[in-house]
Amino acid sequence: MSLVNATVEFQTDLDSFGEGVVxxxxxxxxxxxxxxxxxxxxxxxxxxxxxxxxPNEQAAHAG
Incomplete structure (x- = not known):
């Protein structure tokens, strides 16, 4: 399943995390x-x- 448009949490450093969209x-x-x-x-x-x-829930939460 493609994760394009999914919101994810990812590790940016040893103790740091970020959030973004694939x-x-x-x-x-x-x-x-x-x-x-x-x-x-x-x-x-x-x-x-x-x-x-x-990704399939992004559209449901838009606007």
Whole structure:
């Protein structure tokens, strides 16, 4: 299942975490690109994020 548009929590440092939206997901490799609230892009893998809001629920909460 693609995580594009999912809101996720991700580790930014040893003791720091951030929250952002997945803007790209390679389902074969598990690679992700996440954009945080400040517009910064983070790269990681799906095993290292926690889904806060799945992509199919984003539309239900919009507007």
């Amino acid at each position: 803007i790209a997901h390679d389902e074969e490799t598990g690679g992700l690109v996440i954009r945080d609230d400040e517009g910064i892009h983070w790269r990681g893998v799906e095993d290292h994020v926690e889904v806060i809001l799945p």
